[in-house]
Amino acid sequence: xxxxxxxxxxxxAEYIILVAAIIGVWIVMGSTGNLNPVIMPAPSKVGxxxxxxxxxxxxxxxxxxxxxxxxxxxxxxxxxxxxLGILIGLSNHLERLTGLLIQLIxxxxxxxxxxxxxxWFGIGEGGKIFLIFLGGFFTILINVIDGIRQAxxxxxxxxxxxxxxxxxxxxxxxxxxxxxxxxxxxxTGLSSCWMCVVAAExxxxxxxxxxxxxxxxxxxxxxxxxxxxxxxxxxxxxxDSLLKLAEKLVIRWN
Amino acid sequence: xxGENEKNYIVVERLHKYFSQRxxxxxxxxxxxxxxxxxxxxxxxVGSSGCGKSTLLRAICGLDPxxxxxxxxxxxxxxxxxxxxxxxxxxxRLFPWLTVSQNVGYAxxxxxxxxxQEKVKQYIELVGLNGFERSYPRELSGGMxxxxxxxxxxxxxxxxxxxxxxxxxxxxxxxxxxxxxLKRIQKRSHTTMLLVTHDIDExxxxxxxxxxxxxxxxxxxxxxxxxxxxxxxxxxxxFVEIRKIIYNEFFN
Numbered sequence: 001x002x003x004x005x006x007x008x009x010x011x012x013a014e015y016i017i018l019v020a021a022i023i024g025v026w027i028v029m030g031s032t033g034n035l036n037p038v039i040m041p042a043p044s045k046v047g048x049x050x051x052x053x054x055x056x057x058x059x060x061x062x063x064x065x066x067x068x069x070x071x072x073x074x075x076x077x078x079x080x081x082x083x084l085g086i087l088i089g090l091s092n093h094l095e096r097l098t099g100l101l102i103q104l105i106x107x108x109x110x111x112x113x114x115x116x117x118x119x120w121f122g123i124g125e126g127g128k129i130f131l132i133f134l135g136g137f138f139t140i141l142i143n144v145i146d147g148i149r150q151a152x153x154x155x156x157x158x159x160x161x162x163x164x165x166x167x168x169x170x171x172x173x174x175x176x177x178x179x180x181x182x183x184x185x186x187x188t189g190l191s192s193c194w195m196c197v198v199a200a201e202x203x204x205x206x207x208x209x210x211x212x213x214x215x216x217x218x219x220x221x222x223x224x225x226x227x228x229x230x231x232x233x234x235x236x237x238x239x240d241s242l243l244k245l246a247e248k249l250v251i252r253w254n
Numbered sequence: 255x256x257g258e259n260e261k262n263y264i265v266v267e268r269l270h271k272y273f274s275q276r277x278x279x280x281x282x283x284x285x286x287x288x289x290x291x292x293x294x295x296x297x298x299x300v301g302s303s304g305c306g307k308s309t310l311l312r313a314i315c316g317l318d319p320x321x322x323x324x325x326x327x328x329x330x331x332x333x334x335x336x337x338x339x340x341x342x343x344x345x346x347r348l349f350p351w352l353t354v355s356q357n358v359g360y361a362x363x364x365x366x367x368x369x370x371q372e373k374v375k376q377y378i379e380l381v382g383l384n385g386f387e388r389s390y391p392r393e394l395s396g397g398m399x400x401x402x403x404x405x406x407x408x409x410x411x412x413x414x415x416x417x418x419x420x421x422x423x424x425x426x427x428x429x430x431x432x433x434x435x436l437k438r439i440q441k442r443s444h445t446t447m448l449l450v451t452h453d454i455d456e457x458x459x460x461x462x463x464x465x466x467x468x469x470x471x472x473x474x475x476x477x478x479x480x481x482x483x484x485x486x487x488x489x490x491x492x493f494v495e496i497r498k499i500i501y502n503e504f505f506n
Contacts, residue, residue: 052378158347161317161335162361163412172360253351253390 042224046228049223058212063231066197066208069125073132073200074193078186082136085144086175087187095145111199118203128200135196136189143185146216147178171215180254186242194236259329263312263446264291264414269323271309274358283309283441284321285471291463296447300500301463305470308418308448312447315339316417323485327414340407340445344419346351346399348391348406354378377405380439386453390457397428401435408443417449433459437485458493459486467505476503477481 023043029035030042037045052061088094109130123129151174159173175182201210209228216224269287272280283306291297301307312318314325316332316339325332327339332442335341348357359374378387391399400420407415420436421429433456440447451457457464463479469477478499482492 118435154343154345154347155349157317158341158349161315161337161341161362163335163337163363164360165363168363172352173349176349179351182454251351 077136081140089148131200134194140185140189147181263293271321277492282471298461305469342411346403466499
């Protein structure tokens, strides 16, 4: 093993050490009988539940349904957030007009919308997707607006002094310069959308990870609750890593 | 008429500029600036920092049209920037998300793809950046980035090139080689150039005329013609003589 790989192995070990330690403590406490299995099941029990949920296909099904919902809501939030963000970012007028409204609605957590959402959308898919959309939309919108606003005035001067046509100016100057902020918005937006999935599936759902967790809670199956939580955590991390990778591929110039 | 316009290609007349300040009288930045430039000439505006020389350049090229007096180029009054007047700044101001050839090509609009490629190639060659077409600005050294900036400013074949301390951020060696490059480019393109600098050597090396500015308010203190044989030798007697004249304008 040469020095560089040794160093990388060291970094990787350091990266997972805290998680491994927590699991270790959990295992020790479980095996010494210090855990009340109803409140906190032992890791072996959780491990068995993971396997049985995977074997029965229940976990994949719930995960697939939740991911599909999140992706729909997130896609909507991204498209609208980026388009409106660019328009608002470019226009002082629009920014003044929408500023207060955005700041008033943004702090309302999606969960507070549930009663209205049920009235508006009923208990179908629409309401869930709307809640997930709300979770990501404002984060994306605000980051895009900031990105457009923060464009380097010196570079803008270069572009305008060359009499660059409007759409070229927008697509080759303004949007690329806002790209790092747009990606920040897309990443935090995705994680808020994903966090909303449980809230969205509280709206009388019979499918998805949120339902899996809430249903297990009613029957006191804490092991299933934990499996559901872990699945949400791991999936969220994977989604974020994928977006990070996409960011690296798109923003090649940095 | 054409002859007249060639002789008085750029005419700056009674140019005044004020900056408004809160709570006190407006600051007089530029005071009665008058001069003319012949087509194809290189003019260097020399002054200490804060004398308003960059402000003057921005007024002439139309980036800051808010001033008294008139600027005419080829008989037309300047009221705003125009793609036929190129601009090079102290910072290279390349778009970091575009490659060198994309940056140079950014200035070109309304021509066919082939024509564009041809022009970009031509100007990248002119500034000696062959082989770096696909590099991003962060991969370039300061001198190379400034060359790309010059290519971008020249690609529209501008009638005038404005340069605002273009080599101010470069190290001494790169600076001298860039001055040589600019001279070579000017000899080939015959572009009229207005260059702002605080480097007396640079001005004597490049200029046909040196405009010496005093500060607060910015005034033209003297206009010194530079009639030196090419290529200019920085250590020749005549060169040093002119450098001494400019030097004495500031420090005596």
